[in-house]
Amino acid sequence: MTRFMRVAAHLALACAVLPSIAQAADEVAELRAELQALKSEYAARVGSLEARIGQLEAAPAQVAAEPVQQPPAPAAGSRSAASAFNPAISLILAGNYSGTSQDPDSWHIAGFMPSGGDVGPGARSFNLGESELTVSANVDPYFSATMTAAITGEDEIGVEEAFFRTTALPSGFTVKGGRFFSGLGYLNEVHAHAWDFTDQPLIYQAFFGNQRAQDGLQAKWIAPTDLFVEIGAETGNGETFPGTRRSRNGFNGETVFAHIGGDIGATASWRAGASWLDLNAEGRSYEDVDQFGEQVLNSFTGKSQTWGVDAVFKWAPTGNSAYQQLKVQAEYMSRREDGDLTFDVEGLGLSDTCESEQSGWYLQSVYQFRPRWRVGARYDSLDSGRTQIALVDDRVLPAAAFPLLQAADPDRVTVMFDWSPSEFTRLRAQYAWDEARADGEQDRQFRLQYLYGIGAHGAHKY
Amino acid sequence: MCNFIRSAMALLILLACGPAQATVRILATTADWGALATELGGDRVSVYVATTALQDVHRVDAKPSLVARARTADLVVATGAELEIGWLPVLVQESGNPKIQPGATGYFEAAAQLSLLEVPTQLDRSMGDIHPQGNPHLQLDPHNIAVVAKALTSRLAMLDAGNADYYRKRGSDFDARLTQAITRWEIKAAPLKGMPVVIMHRDQIYLCHWLGLKEVAAIEPKPGVPPSAGYLGQLVSKLSASPPNLILLNAYNDAKAANWLSERVHVPVVTLPFSVGGTPEAKDLFSLFDDTINRLQAQNP
Numbered sequence: 211m212t213r214f215m216r217v218a219a220h221l222a223l224a225c226a227v228l229p230s231i232a233q234a235a236d237e238v239a240e241l242r243a244e245l246q247a248l249k250s251e252y253a254a255r256v257g258s259l260e261a262r263i264g265q266l267e268a269a270p271a272q273v274a275a276e277p278v279q280q281p282p283a284p285a286a287g288s289r290s291a292a293s294a295f296n297p298a299i300s301l302i303l304a305g306n307y308s309g310t311s312q313d314p315d316s317w318h319i320a321g322f323m324p325s326g327g328d329v330g331p332g333a334r335s336f337n338l339g340e341s342e343l344t345v346s347a348n349v350d351p352y353f354s355a356t357m358t359a360a361i362t363g364e365d366e367i368g369v370e371e372a373f374f375r376t377t378a379l380p381s382g383f384t385v386k387g388g389r390f391f392s393g394l395g396y397l398n399e400v401h402a403h404a405w406d407f408t409d410q411p412l413i414y415q416a417f418f419g420n421q422r423a424q425d426g427l428q429a430k431w432i433a434p435t436d437l438f439v440e441i442g443a444e445t446g447n448g449e450t451f452p453g454t455r456r457s458r459n460g461f462n463g464e465t466v467f468a469h470i471g472g473d474i475g476a477t478a479s480w481r482a483g484a485s486w487l488d489l490n491a492e493g494r495s496y497e498d499v500d501q502f503g504e505q506v507l508n509s510f511t512g513k514s515q516t517w518g519v520d521a522v523f524k525w526a527p528t529g530n531s532a533y534q535q536l537k538v539q540a541e542y543m544s545r546r547e548d549g550d551l552t553f554d555v556e557g558l559g560l561s562d563t564c565e566s567e568q569s570g571w572y573l574q575s576v577y578q579f580r581p582r583w584r585v586g587a588r589y590d591s592l593d594s595g596r597t598q599i600a601l602v603d604d605r606v607l608p609a610a611a612f613p614l615l616q617a618a619d620p621d622r623v624t625v626m627f628d629w630s631p632s633e634f635t636r637l638r639a640q641y642a643w644d645e646a647r648a649d650g651e652q653d654r655q656f657r658l659q660y661l662y663g664i665g666a667h668g669a670h671k672y
Numbered sequence: 673m674c675n676f677i678r679s680a681m682a683l684l685i686l687l688a689c690g691p692a693q694a695t696v697r698i699l700a701t702t703a704d705w706g707a708l709a710t711e712l713g714g715d716r717v718s719v720y721v722a723t724t725a726l727q728d729v730h731r732v733d734a735k736p737s738l739v740a741r742a743r744t745a746d747l748v749v750a751t752g753a754e755l756e757i758g759w760l761p762v763l764v765q766e767s768g769n770p771k772i773q774p775g776a777t778g779y780f781e782a783a784a785q786l787s788l789l790e791v792p793t794q795l796d797r798s799m800g801d802i803h804p805q806g807n808p809h810l811q812l813d814p815h816n817i818a819v820v821a822k823a824l825t826s827r828l829a830m831l832d833a834g835n836a837d838y839y840r841k842r843g844s845d846f847d848a849r850l851t852q853a854i855t856r857w858e859i860k861a862a863p864l865k866g867m868p869v870v871i872m873h874r875d876q877i878y879l880c881h882w883l884g885l886k887e888v889a890a891i892e893p894k895p896g897v898p899p900s901a902g903y904l905g906q907l908v909s910k911l912s913a914s915p916p917n918l919i920l921l922n923a924y925n926d927a928k929a930a931n932w933l934s935e936r937v938h939v940p941v942v943t944l945p946f947s948v949g950g951t952p953e954a955k956d957l958f959s960l961f962d963d964t965i966n967r968l969q970a971q972n973p
Contacts, residue, residue: 351775354765375765377765377770377773378770378773379768379770380770381768382743382767382768382769383768384766384768430768431768432739432740432743432766432767432768433740433743434743434744435740435744436737436740436741436744437740438736438737438739438740439740440739469736470736471735471736471737471739471740472736472737472740473735473737476724479733479735479736479737480736481736524733524735528724528726528727528924529723529724529726529727530726530727530728530731530924531727531728531731531732531733532727532728532730532731532924532926533926581898581926582898632797632800632801632896632897633758633801633896634797664797667754667757667758668758669734669757669758669759669760669761669762670734670758670762671734671762671766672733672734672735672736672739672762
């Protein structure tokens with residue numbers, strides 16, 4: 211042991227002495243370097259003076275005429291202190307002209323309980339879309355805050371997102387709270403103005419009423435690896451479709467998601483993910499017509515679980531997306547619901563068990579073939595499965611009492627063409643062959659859309 | 673067992689005494705800042721460059737690979753002045769990395785160290801892609817590189833205090849080499865002074881300003897706005913009357929419009945590297961300017 215201590219003492223001494231020797235050596239080297247630097251600087255100055263003399267001798271008149279351009283001084287801070295901290299504000303204006311071969315008011319996705327969202331082909335003729343107003347800034351050294359309000363053409367204001375986000379947590383953690391678009395899937399977090407088509411894929415319309423926002427908390431962690439690995443979890447009040455608010459304390463709407471991603475050479479990049487959502491619905495009502503053609507209000511109470519996978523791939527020649535870029539994305543989702551279905555809540559109020567397993571997917575591709583011009587195509591498909599309604603199986607009610615829940619395989623083909631003269635303008639034409647309607651009719655939908663962004667320059671996620 | 677404990681303890685003591693060997697992880701937005709970080713940081717830094725010289729740095733996706741690099745970075749070296757506005761804020765926000773948030777020691781913007789050219793007096797997007805803080809393409813004037821290098825040296829010394837002397841030494845060495853090179857370049861390029869040129873986008877402004885090239889027209893009528901047929905027609909008649917010596921193109925630019933113009937006004941197009949890696953010859957910051965001047969001279973009659 212004593213030998214060990216001696217060794218240790220020697221080591222410690224060596225460690226203490228070495229740096230000072232090294233420092234002395236460093237200082238000498240530093241002095242030398244400074245001397246060298248001075249020498250070369252003088253050499254350089256003499257060289258440049260000689261060059262100038264040479265130039266002046268060669269062409270005195272020409273050189274003298276050249277004025278020396280001074281870089282302008284940075285703009286002086288002339289704003290008052292009160293407005294200097296104004297947050298970044300951006301406003302998106304959207305609108306469209308829409309033509310459909312079928313009446314959009316009777317549009318329902320066959321085989322699926324309506325999600326209650328602002329889904330479907332939308333109204334005919336000219337329509338003002340949602341105007342998105344986003345205000346954001348850092349709050350302090352620990353938090354940032356963002357709010358996006360959507361002002362609809364029907365003169366309603368909705369809070370699309372309003373959340374705080376941590377900026378100072380260590381080790382790759384971020385916590386978000388308030389109302390925010392859930393991190394599930396790929397398209398769920400994308401705001402409407404950044405969609406590649408005028409509308410969302412059918413799975414998003416059927417499963418989440420376009421996009422699932424959550425009032426709650428989200429925690430996200432990014433792994434310290436060169437491969438992008440992100441894991442996130444959310445909880446909240448579960449209020450939005452397919453959940454409902456429940457009159458009880460605690461959590462609803464547990465969501466977990468994971469993403470991985472990376473590059474393939476310098477020209478391509480990708481991201482893939484998986485998500486899972488567990489929700490409870492209490493008296494989630496929807497309108498249908500019964501076997502006599504009378505309007506009825508039915509409701510579902512039970513569990514709703516959704517899982518999904520998503521993948522995105524982007525490619526550009528030499529990785530330069532300014533000229534050409536190809537983007538391919540696909541998502542699959544599957545939902546299981548298990549609970550009680552009440553027929554005619556306001557009248558008969560018959561109730562019994564109900565089970566369904568429904569799924570869907572889409573594949574879309576957008577190609578920017580020259581700067582500012584893009585074309586895209588999308589295929590959507592849903593499978594409603596057979597909803598097992600005990601009221602029907604036990605012959606209490608005929609299947610015709612639930613027309614919207616008849617088994618169906620809705621699908622849709624969409625093509626798109628858009629032109630973006632700048633980063634802040636997009637004009638788009640879209641045509642869709644929609645075979646999702648509950649009445650089985652094919653709806654041909656044509657839409658022209660404009661999108662304008664003013665204010666702060668936005669930055670988009672991948 | 674006793675032996676093992678002894679060696680383990682000795683190793684621990686050695687580790688505790690020894691100099692910190694962990695490298696500073698740097699995420700540079702462009703190849704130029706990557707090259708500069710390598711010049712200054714040597715083997716004490718590991719550098720990841722987010723883009724290549726063949727990419728338009730205005731238009732980059734906030735790719736997952738970049739978020740992953742931002743997550744583990746100790747220092748982000750960016751151009752600033754909103755050049756990377758479309759993607760860098762997303763990386764910083766998504767990274768969950770407090771070290772690289774704007775305002776932190778680990779967030780460095782080159783443009784913040786200088787007075788920029790073309791600071792707009794009026795801000796309106798009808799004027800195209802203008803940058804409120806001025807023209808951000810500052811790397812094509814080596815005097816700017818020298819200023820940025822000094823600031824980055826002190827930033828590295830602040831961030832990694834244990835190696836401060838190492839960075840300062842490399843910094844002064846780089847400065848000496850750059851100063852010498854600038855003299856050499858300026859002597860070599862002196863005959864180019866006053867040469868009329870047509871530029872593509874306003875990202876060659878600093879080069880023109882440094883070498884005294886006379887920018888007589890830009891192929892983009894406004895920053896970021898591609899030329900219309902009508903505008904190109906006007907350009908042809910204007911330039912035919914008094915032809916420039918060269919049309920300058922960057923490695924990442926599409927050559928179509930420049931070639932079209934070149935055929936009509938009979939003026940050669942010269943493709944410049946613009947950034948380290950833009951041409952096979954432009955391997956580092958020194959060869960970037962060597963190659964730029966060589967190419968300008970080779971095409972200049």
